[in-house]
Amino acid sequence: MKYMCLIYGDEAKHPQADTPEMGRLMQDYMAFTKDVQEKGVMVAGDPLEPVATATTVRVRGGKTETTDGPFAETKEQLGGYYILDCKDLDEAIAYAARIPTAAIGSIEVRPIMVFD
Amino acid sequence: MTPASLEQTRAAVKSIVREEWGRVLASLVGQLRDFALAEDVLQDAVVAALGHWPRDGVPARPRAWLLQTARRKAIDRLRRDANFQVKRAELAVLHEFDRQAGQDDVDETIADERLRLIFTCCHPALAEAARVALTLRTLGGLATEEIARAFLVPEATMVQRLTRAKRKIKTAGIPYEVPEPELWAERLGSVLSVIYLIFNEGYAATTGEAPTRGELCREAIRLGRILAQLVPGEPEAAGLLALMLLHDSRRVARSDAQGNLITLEQQDRTLWDRDLIAAGARLLEGALAQGSPGPYQIQAAISALHAQAPSYTATDWREITLLYGELYALQPSPVVRLNAAVALSFARGAEAALPTLADLERQGTLARYQPFHAAHADTLRRAGCKTAAANAYRQALALTRNAAERRFLEDRLGDVLG
Structure with missing residues (x-):
């Protein structure tokens, strides 16, 4: 089964660029990504630019409305994702718990819809 | 068959079904890997049993009968399924189980x-x-x-x-x-x-008339x-x-004929189920002998001390206070701290427990927890602080949904006001 792990964290508490904390976080992410690649679990995964760069688009009455910012203001923001191919939810949970942001933010694990 | 014996058989079928349901369902989920389907086909098999058994008699191995009937119902359903091709592998597995039928209703597998x-x-x-x-x-x-x-x-x-x-x-x-x-x-x-x-x-x-x-x-x-x-x-x-x-041994003694809740202190101990x-x-002793105590064993030990005490005052409150201390070390929750304070109030007097209770009130995490206010009220009453006790009783009453407990607390409130 394929699971999408949505990585949520508080951007305000996120380590700043060029700090030792950021260096460690990057290393942890590289190690995790390498591990899921080697195990053949990794389908896809990317970090996202901060919500300050987000644009929300809606089409209402045939007209496109474009607004600055994320679709909802929340305490923790979507910062990236992995798509992992796992045996079952327990395996997905075990991997999600090892995503570095799990220790400070939250990982939402969602099965990818299968059409049969 | 006469209507009366038909009724009897139906009752027998129902009780067998109830007894075997969990075992058969577990087996089916294991074979079908589909929870909803397993439950549906077992339901079908039960309907079939209610039709066949009163007429033909209950089979010698009802569990095996239910399992096999349910599995055949599953095979029928999967065959009818629009995605027949997709389900082919599952069907093959089911047929294999069906071929070996008679071996999968043994206790170890189940x-x-x-x-x-x-x-x-x-x-x-x-x-x-x-x-x-x-x-x-x-x-x-x-x-x-x-x-x-x-x-x-x-x-x-x-x-x-x-x-x-x-x-x-x-x-x-x-x-x-x-x-x-x-x-x-x-x-x-x-x-x-x-x-x-x-x-x-x-x-x-927590709700309803019967406690x-x-x-x-x-x-x-x-x-x-x-x-x-x-x-x-x-x-x-x-x-x-x-x-x-141990808790259940006191169930009959916990309420009177009118459904009023009776506290541990006032229970008729002769009603406890020896x-x-x-x-x-006995179970607790065996568990403790394994040398790995945990929250349930400690709570059982506390319950056992209550169960074995000749009276409320002659309860080993010192030991109970110690056990709550151990429990708090494993589960540092405000509720455990509350129970420890109540035990202390009986081991060393109501006044001894008041500082902890006041502290819990200041922290406010138990503000919506009815048992806190009920215990706080009782301890204040025993310490002779009538006005504060009345206040706490009112707070407890505001959070009480159980009618029997409400009557009990209203009586106590009347006592401290009177």
């Missing part, structure tokens, strides 16, 4: 399947209310309507809760497996807490017994069963 099913039903990815309902339905074999009644929700709500839970198990890929060693402790904890929650719902009955709903207690004990047999090496499972038996106390104490 025990493994049941253990898997318990862990699936109590998976932390399911909401707590769903875990409870699913456990009662699938392992306890309770009808959806019975569960709805026990939890005082409309049947439609319960149907929806169960349907959603089963859908999540399927779409989210909640495994049908005994958890890996690194998850074992957490998952066993979830199973134990679901069973204890069922027990407490029956024992403490206890005995059926839920009996069901929780039955589940606790199944679990303790499945994981004999886990002293906490035995500890939980002991705890429930056999249950002995059974609980």
Whole structure:
């Protein structure tokens, strides 16, 4: 089964660029990504630019409305994702718990819809 | 067959079905890997049993009969399925099971399947209310309507809760497996807490007229017994069963004929069930001998001290205070601290407990917890602080939903005001 792990964290508490904390976080992410690649679990995964760069688009009455910012203001923001191919939810949970942001933010694990 | 004996057979069929439901369902889920389908075909098999057995007599091995009939119903359903090609592999597996029929209703195989099913039903990815309902339905074999009644929700709500839970198990890929060693402790904890929650719902009955709903207690004990047999090496499972038996020994004494709640202090101890106390104490002893105490064993030890005390005043409050201290070290929750304070109030006098209770009130985490205000009120009353006690009784009353308990607290409030 394929699971999408949505990585949520508080951007305000996120380590700043060029700090030792950021260096460690990057290393942890590289190690995790390498591990899921080697195990053949990794389908896809990317970090996202901060919500300050987000644009929300809606089409209402045939007209496109474009607004600055994320679709909802929340305490923790979507910062990236992995798509992992796992045996079952327990395996997905075990991997999600090892995503570095799990220790400070939250990982939402969602099965990818299968059409049969 | 006469109508009377037909009725008798029907009753016999119902009780066999109830007894075998969890075992057969566990086996079917294991073979079909589809919770909802397993339940549907077992339901079909039960309907068939209700038709056949009164006419032809109950088969020698009813479990094997139900299992085989349900499996054939599953084969029929899968054949009719629009996605026949996709289901081919599943059908092959089912036919294989059907060929070996007669070997899969043995106790050892079923025990493994049941253990898997318990862990699936109590998976932390399911909401707590769903875990409870699913456990009662699938392992306890309770009808959806019975569960709805026990939890005082409309049947439609319960149907929806169960349907959603089963859908999540399927779409989210909640495994049908005994958890890996690194998850074992957490998952066993979830199973134990679901069973204890069922027990407490029956024992403490936060809503409704009757202070206890005995059926839920009996069901929780039955589940606790199944679990303790499945994981004999886990002293906490035995500890939980002991705890429930010890609590349950006082059930009859906890309310009077009018449904008024009777506190431990005022209970008629001759009404306590000595056999249950002995059974609980024996179980606890065996669990403690494994040398790995945990929260359920400690709570059972506390309950056992109450059960074995000749009177409320002659209770070993010192030992109980110590045990609550141990429990607090493992579970540092405000509720445990509250219980420790109450025990201390009897070990060393009501005044000794007032600072802790005042501190708990300042922290405010128990502000909406009715038992805190009830205990606070009682301790203040015993310490002679009548005005403060009256205040606390009023706060407790504002949070009381159980009619019997309301009457009890109103009486006490009248005492301190009078």
